[in-house]
Amino acid sequence: MFEFNAEDLKANQRGQVSPRQKEWLKMVARGARSSSWTGAIVIIGFTFLGLCMILALYLQNEDSRAALFSNPMNLLMFPVIILVIVGIIVLSIALAYWNAQRLENAALLSVIGNTRFDENYSSKSNIRSYYVYVGKQRFTFGDDMSRTFKEGGKYKVYYCKPGMYEFVMSFEKIEN
16 A cells, blocks of 8 residues: 655655655646546536437427527527536636646645544445544545554654645654
8 A cells, every 4th residue: 555665765754755756646646637637528428418318309399399499598508508517627627737736746744643543434335434543643544554553653654635635655653
């Protein structure tokens, strides 16, 4: 799970993100940007499909065609819907780029403290979350971290938290 080496840890101890970690953060940011574009393409596809189905239903017989063309507002709604959807897409892509930029320029933070564990299970989503508290800082994981961290042990954890993301970059056990 944690893919840091001695060079990464030494850079983190100096308060810097190592070049290898910077490259990894850039890869994650690239993935976020790419997925925003993929989502936009899917939204455009479903919007086009939905509008075509609505038009097909309206143009199916003479009564529905008459209802469509009886009020100019009916025809005006199609461009308005398209503009709203394009606005939402542009906003979501801009937000993804903003988050990716913050991720690429993430500042390294650290916390020292004794560790304790907690977990939470959501029956609605069938997801179990595992928490590791280092001092007062909580880190969330998808896997049990009791093999990585010793309960009650003192650790120094180096992490980045640019916006909604939080990544543990490295950690070290502090001897008492």
